[in-house]
Amino acid sequence: MHDIRAIRENPEAFDRDLERRGLAPLSAELIALDDARKGAVSAAQAAQERRNALSKEIGAAKKAKDEARATELMAEVARLKEEAPALEAAQTEAARILDERLAAIPNRPKEEVPPGADEHGNVEYRRFDASRERLAQGRQHFELGEAIGLMDFEAAAKLSGSRFVVLKGQLARLERALGQFMLDLHTTEHGYTEVVPPVLVRDEAMFGTAQLPKFRDDQFAAGDGFWLIPTAEVPLTNLVRENILAEDELPLRFTALTPCFRAEAGAAGRDTRGMLRQHQFNKVELVSITAPEKSAEEHERMLACAEAVLKKLDLTYRVMTLCTGDMGFASQKTYDIEVWVPGQQTYREISSCSVCGDFQARRMNARYRAREGRAVNFVHTLNGSGVAVGRALIAVMENYQNPDGSVTIPSVLQPYMGGLNRIEGPNT
Structure with a gap:
């Protein structure tokens, strides 16, 4: 299994090693999959942070006896709560796709390994x-x-x-x-x-x-x-x-x-x-x-x-x-x-x-x-x-x-x- 962070740090070296294995460059594809995973994680985190912030606003609205505002905020929390499973599923799926792709790629050869096709x-x-x-x-x-x-x-x-x-x-x-x-x-x-x-x-x-x-x-x-x-x-x-x-x-x-x-x-x-x-x-x-x-x-x-x-x-x-x-x-x-x-x-x-x-x-x-x-x-x-x-x-x-x-x-x-x-x- 490859370390996606190492691939991000030096994609050219990763692709050179794959080329020595007779494989096409894959760093760009893997980084894109990792970007999608990070995007899914960020979306889920942003939704959770918004729910936390809304909870505080709801408390403040109720304290101020602004029922209309509190009701509006609670509706948004309910919507975010409904969306949460889909966001979590998207995060899990993006991680699964990246892990499966990484798991299908052979190990990188050491520098001293001689080149050859067979x-x-x-x-x-x-x-x-x-x-x-x-x-x-x-x-x-x-x-x-x-x-x-x-x-x-x-x-x-x-x-x-x-x-x-x-x-x-x-x-x-x-x-x-x-x-x-x-x-x-x-x-x-x-x-x-x-x-x-x-x-x-x-x-x-x-x-x-x-x-x-x-x-x-x-x-x-x-x-x-x-x-x-x-x-x-x-x-x-x-x-x-x-x-x-x-x-x-x-x-x-x-x-x-x-x-x-x-x-x-x-x-x-x-x-x-x-x-x-x-x-x-x-x-x-x-x-x-x-x-x-x-x-x-x-x-x-x-x-x-x-x-x-x-x-x-x-x-x-x-x-x-x-x-x-x-x-x-x-x-x-x-x-x-x-x-x-x-x-x-x-x-x-x-x-x-x-x-x-x-x-x-x-x-x-x-x-x-x-x-x-x-x-x-x-x-x-x-x-x-x-x-x-x-x-x-x-x-x-x-x-x-x-x-x-x-x-x-x-x-x-x-x-x-x-x-x-x-x-x-x-x-x-």
Whole structure:
């Protein structure tokens, strides 16, 4: 959500930032809507002030025993009283129109975000090469999983349709191990507090993190005003909604392992085979709530925490700074971590870490009281994948595959697998 006062103070800068997002200038339209809101507020206030003044005049007229004047004044008060609901409704409607328009506009990119229209404008930030020899090519995860009988897409389709999977046996355990490993890492080494949040949330929570109203078609509605969460970012970030925190409480760092649900409305025909793009998947989420001057530093810290997962799994990856045309709606700046998958002979996104500034905080009315001066300001919010569990499973399977169809288990996961170091193929 944008601050209309900031737009009024520097409309040219606002329009330049929108242009970087590929949008037309909007400051003039927004200022006009705010003028209409202010006009409605002024009209309602003027009517109330006139009623207050008339009340005093009525008292004076009655004191002077001027009944004719008092009657005339009382008639005007009655008229103003009749008009009051319409004036209040006009004020409410003008504020609603402005708020809806502001809520539909994406966040302003930071100055250092590279320009670009789509993913082709993204810029490599850094990369990590695994100590193991990188496989240049290999079988895809679904070929490996189906061959050993532990990954069943047909059974899932009978249960739920396309874009679902049933994992069995040691592959199911490996996915569970990955999630537990990530949670342990983030809570014991990175200082995040583990949370088990609801996976059903109301409209207000989805609005707060900007899934609603713009991305309604990408979500799963659960009925009775509930939505299935597309990511734990939604409940974790909304933990501070409508709160005023003390600056000494910041930063807050939360992590959660939850199922995530996405309609993938715009993904027809993309990644139809395998687990890369599912309606339901598990993900470890990272969320930080900070003071404004600390959010850039926290963004780099969050990225490093997500990278640590892949380093400990000894997986080759690269970090990309997303360009203005590829960033998410609520983001000021985003890093994507892309892991090497030899089955496709390319890098695929496994984590996205974003700083949102006060964009979400304004939608949630999440604030903090400064240590000095006691001023109340909006917090900054950040979110990132730490990381997507299903995609980590894909990366492990494809990078640790053996010629006989078995999959070696990374050493860091073996304690979570009861000491098992290999998932055997059918001919091993």
